[in-house]
Amino acid sequence: MDDVTRAAAGIKATEERLARVGPVAGRATSGDGEVVVEVSPGGGLREVRIGPDALRMNTDALAREILALARRAERVAGGQLHHAVSGVLGRTAQEELVALGIERAEDEGDDEAGPLLRRPL
Numbered sequence: 001m002d003d004v005t006r007a008a009a010g011i012k013a014t015e016e017r018l019a020r021v022g023p024v025a026g027r028a029t030s031g032d033g034e035v036v037v038e039v040s041p042g043g044g045l046r047e048v049r050i051g052p053d054a055l056r057m058n059t060d061a062l063a064r065e066i067l068a069l070a071r072r073a074e075r076v077a078g079g080q081l082h083h084a085v086s087g088v089l090g091r092t093a094q095e096e097l098v099a100l101g102i103e104r105a106e107d108e109g110d111d112e113a114g115p116l117l118r119r120p121l
Contacts, residue, residue, distance in 0.1 A: 013088040024084055026076030028069040030054070035062075037069040041081040041102050045070065078102040 018024065025046055027038045034051035054062060082094060082104045089097075098104065 010088060010090075010093075014085055017088050018084055024077060024080045026073035026078070026080065028072035028076065030065060030069060035065055035069060037066060037073050039070055039073040039077055041074075041077040042100070043070065043074040043077075075103060079104055 024041055025038050026041075027036065029036045032053065034054035036047070036049040037045070038047040039045055048066060050062070050066075054065070057065070078097075081102055082097065085097075086094065
């Protein structure tokens, strides 16, 4: 199999795997559930939801919370993308994702509290 055929087969396999997995996105939620951020791999915002209690926060603090959640969601999305393509992309291609800023994540969950909005104990 020549390089072009091998590359085409890899692209097709990647497309098929991503189609089975569905949309790859990361989501992070503040501890009280008032702020939810969803991003694509690479950090493109897909959704930001802000509840009424969060709107009572200082605007600078709310902005910091949104940015922190977006960074966490980006790590989640990157981890999902790596997981989705790990079976079809070689190590070099996966390293290229990291070089582009799409990092592997270690079990980042959706239920982690953000730095400012935490559930009361």
